[in-house]
Amino acid sequence: MSHHSAEKVEPAVVVKSLEESLVSFQKDFPLEAFAKGNYGQHPVITLLTCSDSRMPVNIFGEIFNRIFSVENIGNQVKTNEGSILYGLLHLQTPLMIVAGHTDCGAIKAAESNFLEEPIGIRTELSIVKNSLDEGRLESGLVFDSQDKQLYYSELAELNVDMQIKYLLANRAVADLVDKKELMLLGVMADLHNVYGNGYGALYTSNVNGECKKSVLQSSGSLGFLADRVKRLR
Numbered sequence: 001m002s003h004h005s006a007e008k009v010e011p012a013v014v015v016k017s018l019e020e021s022l023v024s025f026q027k028d029f030p031l032e033a034f035a036k037g038n039y040g041q042h043p044v045i046t047l048l049t050c051s052d053s054r055m056p057v058n059i060f061g062e063i064f065n066r067i068f069s070v071e072n073i074g075n076q077v078k079t080n081e082g083s084i085l086y087g088l089l090h091l092q093t094p095l096m097i098v099a100g101h102t103d104c105g106a107i108k109a110a111e112s113n114f115l116e117e118p119i120g121i122r123t124e125l126s127i128v129k130n131s132l133d134e135g136r137l138e139s140g141l142v143f144d145s146q147d148k149q150l151y152y153s154e155l156a157e158l159n160v161d162m163q164i165k166y167l168l169a170n171r172a173v174a175d176l177v178d179k180k181e182l183m184l185l186g187v188m189a190d191l192h193n194v195y196g197n198g199y200g201a202l203y204t205s206n207v208n209g210e211c212k213k214s215v216l217q218s219s220g221s222l223g224f225l226a227d228r229v230k231r232l233r
């Protein structure tokens with residue numbers, strides 16, 4: 001795993017920085033809407049995204065009572081399958097987003113020798129590695145780009161495809177998709193302008209297992225996201 005060289009910050013300094021957020025959360029607490037929904041949770045999005053701090057959940061808008069968020073290294077279904085199924089089958093969110101990104105440390109680590117890592121990290125990286133190995137095998141694609149940034153981004157894209165495939169392998173999930181009560185949306189956040197249309201751009205890469213660009217671009221249900229269809233592979 002890569003270690004980030006940044007200025008050292010004392011824990012107490014970070015604790016202090018929380019104060020403002022806590023105060024404004026309470027001050028701006030959306031009590032009216034919350035009471036209207038019987039103080040329960042009514043999310044419309046189940047999100048599976050990488051824990052990477054450059055992938056903030058609020059890319060997708062308001063979080064409170066709207067996004068049921070599952071985050072792990074390398075955005076893996078199998079690492080938190082129960083949490084994801086809870087969002088889809090019990091909370092019944094109509095949209096599931098699987099979000100990958102460029103320069104994913106988990107993808108890079110899964111492609112390296114990670115045997116020296118603690119068992120917990122090894123376990124989760126093995127899950128990432130399996131997704132990539134299965135993806136390579138099933139797609140028949142050869143990933144041999146010499147540009148490392150491009151190489152890892154292509155794998156991150158493949159990884160998103162695999163997660164959607166794993167979700168569709170669940171019969172109950174596939175039924176919801178068939179009935180059009182659920183859409184599985186795969187996206188790639190281009191934090192490093194690898195796709196060439198700017199830093200921070202978000203691209204549609206997979207919908208319900210479909211990753212053919214021409215099909216996605218002509219999909220009526222995608223709305224503005226049809227114009228954001230872009231794949232490296």
Ligand SMILES: [Zn+2]
Nearest residue numbers: 050052104105
């Ligand atoms: Zn990542």
